Amino acid sequence: MRAKRTLVAVAAAAISCLIVVWCTTAIQGSETYEIHPHVAVPYGYTPATDTYRLIDLIEYLTDQNQQIAIEHLSAISEQLKALDEKLSSVDAKLTRLSRRMTRIEEALDIQQPPPTTGQKSAAESPPAVSD
Secondary structure, three states: OHHHHHHHHHHHHHHHHHHHHHHHHHHHHOOOOOOOOOOOOOOOOOHHHHHHHHHHHHHHHHHHHHHHHHHHHHHHHHHHHHHHHHHHHHHHHHHHHHHHHHHHHHHOOOOOOOOOOOOOOOOOOOOOOOO
16 A cells, blocks of 8 residues: 555656646747837936936025025125114114213212222223224
8 A cells, every 4th residue: 555655656756757848848839929018218318417407406496595695695794784773773873872971970070989889880881893
């Protein structure tokens, strides 16, 4: 009984090997396909042109960024000039007011009160900024 099983197994293996060999030879004998791709590219196209276009794009974007920066900086400059004019006018008005107060105090003979412990004296106060 054991010999029959071995004989059947060997026969099955031999038949399966024959089938595999027959299939591979059948595939080899069939017609082959050759693919010839045809890719159309524009006239004068080279990969380097993409690099040049990329460099041109980067230069364009850099120029645009510089223009925007210049516009913003000029707007800030104008605002600073307006602020400087306003602060100069406030300084001039404060200077006139200080002179007027001094003349009034001299005319009325008003003395400056002595400094208290919590206040700074005129000698301790920082010097005024003048132009």
